[in-house]
Amino acid sequence: MAAIAGGEIHIRGRSLAGSGRPTVMLGNMAAPVVIGSDNFVIIRVPEGAVASRLTIGNGGRAAASSRCEIGIQIADNIHAVANPAIDSRGNIYTTFSGSRGQKTPVAVFKIDTNYNVRPFITDLMNATGLAFDRDGDLYISSRHDGIVYRADSEGNLSVYVEGMGIATGIAFDPDGNLFVGDRSGTIFKISRDRQIYVFATLEPSISAYHLAFGPDEYLYVTGPTTSSNDAVYRISPAGETEVFYQGLGRPQGLAFDAEGRLYVSASLGGRKGIVRFEAGKPPEFFLSGPGIAGLAFAPGGALIVATSGALYRLDLGIAGKPLP
Numbered sequence: 001m002a003a004i005a006g007g008e009i010h011i012r013g014r015s016l017a018g019s020g021r022p023t024v025m026l027g028n029m030a031a032p033v034v035i036g037s038d039n040f041v042i043i044r045v046p047e048g049a050v051a052s053r054l055t056i057g058n059g060g061r062a063a064a065s066s067r068c069e070i071g072i073q074i075a076d077n078i079h080a081v082a083n084p085a086i087d088s089r090g091n092i093y094t095t096f097s098g099s100r101g102q103k104t105p106v107a108v109f110k111i112d113t114n115y116n117v118r119p120f121i122t123d124l125m126n127a128t129g130l131a132f133d134r135d136g137d138l139y140i141s142s143r144h145d146g147i148v149y150r151a152d153s154e155g156n157l158s159v160y161v162e163g164m165g166i167a168t169g170i171a172f173d174p175d176g177n178l179f180v181g182d183r184s185g186t187i188f189k190i191s192r193d194r195q196i197y198v199f200a201t202l203e204p205s206i207s208a209y210h211l212a213f214g215p216d217e218y219l220y221v222t223g224p225t226t227s228s229n230d231a232v233y234r235i236s237p238a239g240e241t242e243v244f245y246q247g248l249g250r251p252q253g254l255a256f257d258a259e260g261r262l263y264v265s266a267s268l269g270g271r272k273g274i275v276r277f278e279a280g281k282p283p284e285f286f287l288s289g290p291g292i293a294g295l296a297f298a299p300g301g302a303l304i305v306a307t308s309g310a311l312y313r314l315d316l317g318i319a320g321k322p323l324p
Contacts, residue, residue, distance in 0.1 A: 001054070003045045004071035004305055004312045007273060007288030008034060009054070011041040017058055026068060027052030045070060045288075051315070071289070071305055071312030074115045079104075080306035082169060082210055083253040083294030085130035085138060089113070090299045093120060093138060094306055095127040101144060102126070108140060108151075111311065120155045128208065129170040129181070132323060141167035141180060143208070148180055148190075161190050168208035171219065173237075174324040179219060181209025187221065187235065200239045210253050210294070215260045215321060220244060222251035222264060232264060232277075245277065253294025253306070258319040265292040265305075274305070287314070296320070 001009055009031075016022050017038045024031045024043045027050060031043040041056065054068045075094070084094040092111040098104040108121035108130070121127065126144035133139065138151045143166045150160040165182030172178055178190040179199060187209070189199035202209070205223030212220050219235040230251050234244040249267035256262055262277040268285050274295060276286040291307040297320020298304050298313070305312045 001067075002069040002071075002287040002314060002316065003273070004287070004289035004292075004307070004314075005045050005047045005049065005073070006290045007045045008271070009043050009045065009068065009288060010271075011043070011054075011056065012039060013041075013056075014039055015058060016041050016056055023057040025055045025057070026050075026070065069314050069316060071314045073310050074304075074313050075109070075111050075117050075311040076309060078109060078306075078309060078311065080293045080308060080311070081208060082129050082306075083212075083255060084296045084304050084306050084311065085132055086296050086298050086304065087132060087136060087138075092296075092298070092304055092311065093130055094311060095130065095140075097127055097143075098125070100126060108138075121151055121157065123157065124149060128168050129211075131170045131172055131178075133172055133178075134176060134324065139170055139178065141170050143168055143183070146182075148178070161194055161196065163196070164188055168205075169211040169221070171211035171213055172324050173213055173219070174217060176324070179211055181211055181221065181223070183208050183223065187211075187219070200235050200241050202233060202241065208252070210251075212254045212256060212262075213324065214256055214262065220254055220262065222248075222254055222266070224250040224252060228267075230266075232262075245283065247283075248275065252292070255295050255297060256321040257297060258321055260321075263295060265295055 022036045035042040049070045051070045079096045081097045090113045096104045106119040107124035107127040110120035128143045129141040140149045146164045148160045164180045168183045169181040180188045183205040185204045187200040189197045209223045221233040228249045231246040232244040251266035254264045268275045273289045274287040276284045294306045296304045301317040303314045
């Protein structure tokens, strides 16, 4: 079981309620019970809860369950609309994107390994997608002006490519080509010498395209629409598009682990959080939490989860897919 604050944990068993409503503790903190019955309990993770064992009281003896992994908040007062980005030293970068056309005091924050939050980029509107290249430079898309910017380690900005429409998600392939999602319906490919190509076209998104390359070197894309039956798309190196999976609600950020499993922030069967896909298996609801915009794997096996307003860290021991 894994969750962040506001997420719901589902517990199944026998005699969970006993003669009355069950009580559930996360460590020494009581968790609100949303549904409580003899064989099924749903609890909501309260603010301030930490990773601990979960116990259920039913008026008789208390029985301990397996350990719960609860995300620790490491930053707030952000506005993330896509995945955070993590450099080779473990520093985390996230946005304060703002509403369309809003000039915010800070566009990109840098969170160091001690979780000190500092402004990194200030002079940029509607920072959206983030990605590192193999040289350690950070690329930032702006859905305001359709520009992808490049920032060095000191935060000095330069224009990398213009004319990307409503530029949202970005990702690099193993050859160093940059891919940019224009949420109005186009995936652009920008070669290392900055030649621009239309790589693929998709249904427009109401918010953003989110991009990630899989170990098969295919590009995986989400783009939420007004439907509750959205798809994850898989695009070949030749630009041929197919549906990888359909049946998610509002899919957003996505990332691969070192074993090739895909993680997507979305809802599945009405549950909001992160869904995991593993070859040969049905999708698994992996982590519960509301408003998750993106995720990224940090050195040491930690998972960084970005909601629209905060960042959380969960020590799950899962290594992320190495950068191309």
